Amino acid sequence: MKLSELNDRSQFIFRHIVESYLDTGDPVGSRTLSKADGISVSPATVRNVMADLEEVGLLMSPHTSAGRIPTESGLRLFVDGLMQVGGLTEEERESIKGQCNATGQSFDATLSDATKALAGLSNCASMVMAPKEDDLLIRHIEFVPLGSGQALVVLVGEDGSVENRIINLPLGLPAPALVQAGNYMSARLAGKTLDQAKRQINQELIQRQQEIDTLTATVIEKGLAVLSENTSGEPMLIVSGTSHLLKDDESIENMDRLKLLFDELENKKELVNLLSAAQTGAGTRIFIGSESNLFSLSGSSLVISPYMNGANKIVGVVGVIGPTRLNYARIIPMVDYTAKVITKML
Known part of the structure; x- marks a missing residue:
């Protein structure tokens, strides 16, 4: 349930119920709520709102009490969206x-x-x-999107231990990339620490960059492409001799290989960024x-x-x-x- 799905009246009544419960531990009834400051509706209207909140799983009625208390889901919604965190004296x-x-x-x-x-x-x-x-020797790693540019990193160790860390995601990282990153790391990096995993991926990055440099030099020498920069100053290969590619199987293979290498390079950079974030989450x-x-x-x-x-x-x-x-x-x-x-x- 998202906070935006509740109208102002529902949010107001829900917040009062949760705050009263956290303060006293007692269920809150509709008659008590209807007398609260800021509520100018009848107990019957309050009961209807409370019933709606119970139906979506935010409130529950303990035992046979006519009052309501928040569910765990209700407490989570309150903590994440309605609670005003105080300061220390x-x-x-x-x-x-x-x-x-x-x-x-x-x-x-x-x-x-x-x-x-x-x-x-x-x-x-x-x-x-x-x-x-x-x-921690990693057995499994998973990235769970939390919204607002953050994700929860779940690290499962070889010893069965579990660590959760909150990280800030690189700008523009698509959600499917988190799933792919988790699958790749769990399959290829099991039994390694985060530091060892980073070193392995960085070594692969160096190897792939060397392959790219060699292939790039070859296609440029043949007049099939030129090396330029994009608006961010990143190197960019512009294919110029496309007509020659149709006559040269080796050139086609080189260009296909270059495209794969560039994609892999970009993906591995994202993996390194995610691992770095996981270490300091x-x-x-x-x-x-x-x-x-x-x-x-x-x-x-x-x-x-x-x-x-x-x-x-x-x-x-x-x-x-x-x-x-x-x-x-x-x-x-x-x-x-x-x-x-x-x-x-x-």
Whole structure:
């Protein structure tokens, strides 16, 4: 369900139900809603809207209650489109910084203190994944479009571990290219780390470029093409002697081979860009209820954010685990700020 598919009245009622549920944990009834500021409709009208929202899977009625609470899908829509993320108070910032920046202790102790600060401020359980070398041997890699020029990278390791990273996509990258990239990497790069995969593709790029240079020189010498530049300054081969191609099987084969090489070169450049992005993919990530199988927690939510080292490489994750009825607007900036403080330390 997209937010744009809800009219203003439905959005208003839906937001009130979710905010009230997150605040109190109780189902919200139509009579209560009809008395809320900004709503000038009857309880019957509110009930009709609530029924429509329940029909599309955004609300549910617990037990025999006449009130409604949001479903996991409803919470996801609220978090992604309607929630206004708050900011941290100066006192909260200083509390996190103070515990993370304690002098005379090991980095592990600092991470432990950071999780204690998060747990105390959020009233939830906190978690941290300590730094490790980026030595994950890839069994499978998949790119899932998220919209707005971003994608989720799903890395499945040979040891069965799974890592999710958010990346910004290269401008103009078509959606089918993500599927092709995932298929290619899973088939050809299994058993390698991201660094090893990049090195292999870069080596293939060098080899293909050498083939292109040799073939380009041949067709130019024969007067079949000229080398120019496009508007972006990229080299571009302009075929000029097309009439000669019909009389020369070798020339036709060379031009076909050149076209394939240029296409392959472009595709492999995209693969390198995607792999580079996957290595530094960042962003606070929210998993609501069954969206995550982490720890096999039922009815729980997870808010996590990666922290990086001086080379801008992800080395760990810090986050908060709690019920789906989290105060997301408060906890998201809290987790994000903690990750930034740890990143600055590193």
